[in-house]
Amino acid sequence: MRSMANPCVLAIILASILISSVILASFQTVAHAQTPVKITVSKGVTSNGLYTLKAKFSNPRDSGYSLQSIEISLSKQDITKYKAPSGWMAKTRDGTVSFSTKAMRPGTSATFEISSPAPIFFFRWVVKSTDGAYTDWGVKDTNINWSSATIKRNYKWTFEGEEWTWDPAFSKALYDYYRYKDRPPTDYSVYVTDTYDDKMISSLVDSIREVAKERGWTEWQTINFVISFVQSLPYTSDSVTTAFDEYPRYPIETLVDNGGDCEDTSILAADLIQKLGYGAILINPPEHMAVGVYCTSCDGSYYEFEGRDYFYVETTGENWQIGELPEEYRGTTADLYPLTAKPTITFRWESELVNYSNSYATYKILITINNEGSAAAKNLKTWTAFDAQQAGKVWKQITTDPIDLEAGGTYYWEITLSPPRGKDTRLHIQVYGDNFSTIESTSKWFKT
Structure with a gap:
């Protein structure tokens, strides 16, 4: 930035999140204390401008556990394509790719590839074993840095x-994000x-x-x-x-x-x-x-x-x-x-009838919650119920335990409820917390 009338040049160094010019160069290996799994991440940018990650998960020979599923979350980035090794099934939902298999035995590894038009600054992963022993591994964060490519x-x-000029070079990865x-x-x-x-x-x-x-x-x-x-x-x-x-x-x-x-x-x-x-x-x-x-x-x-x-x-x-x-x-x-940082919560849901008995209809409900704001949502809960037609009455209900959902975060709840058969009802969901207004959604009325 400088004045043309009185030249005084000041260096402006814009912090960049970097973009790799080398396709899929080795990045890092991370081992988490709670899990036997090791992960090696490679990254790069394809010729058509897609940001690509390859994540190699290794199950050590001495782990003693076979792995059944790996879930990789890109925090609501658009996923253009993904590729899993032979024998693995894959599905996506709201920026998350879930891969599953019958068993990934000790001493083996699997590599997953994900591409997005936006840079992937970090991803989260959860690994579950076949016997459930490591279902509490929780969410692991892996940060990604990209080398420099700029927009001038x-x-x-x-x-x-006075006439002033400024000739900056902006991080392309930050702009794309x-x-x-x-x-x-x-x-x-x-x-x-x-x-x-x-x-x-x-x-x-x-x-x-x-x-x-x-x-x-x-x-x-x-x-x-x-x-x-x-x-x-x-x-x-x-x-x-x-x-x-x-x-x-x-x-x-x-x-x-x-x-x-x-x-x-x-x-x-x-x-x-x-x-x-x-x-x-x-x-x-x-x-x-x-x-x-x-x-x-x-x-x-x-x-x-x-x-x-x-x-x-x-x-x-x-x-x-x-x-x-x-x-x-x-x-x-x-x-x-x-100009106060605050959460902005949105959610969507989908439900599926999974079982009928003589007395009850059982529904599986998947709730996806996104924090699109700039601050964490504190003590976020969901209340899910099947309403009765009498005001204030419900057939079945459940309230989740509270969580803090960070800015940019996504959280999933899978809920199972069994209202009685043959009743007029509707699905009713509320999301609420300490520092944002309650939001809710209902289905149309129907008979179970």
């Missing part, structure tokens, strides 16, 4: 009469508080802070410098640049895509301002998005939130200053969103 961009903008990431139903704060791009944003903020210190800028000037950069990015409509009418972008997407609409530039500006150490919120006037900044030396239009005055910042169009509110939003109300 060039930005030019004007601030206080966010490009394929789900768009969670949220108030947009999750796009600011997501942590995977913190190092990249912080490196840019450090350079801005260094420029501000060298120039002796006030906080008003420092914030306006950030705003002038963001305002210089072209406005682009989601419906034109993506296949969606509404597609909020994470900060690195807005930077690499060289622009976005009002929520995209507001998310980017809010992230930069907050990491500079200033309080920030998102401001949502009718059919618009902007930023509010807590600034002790600013004046103009502001919104009061939790006892503080947040001055309005327009991020679309150039030359807007802190506190300048466009005429069309004067006298209107706006929703205010704090």
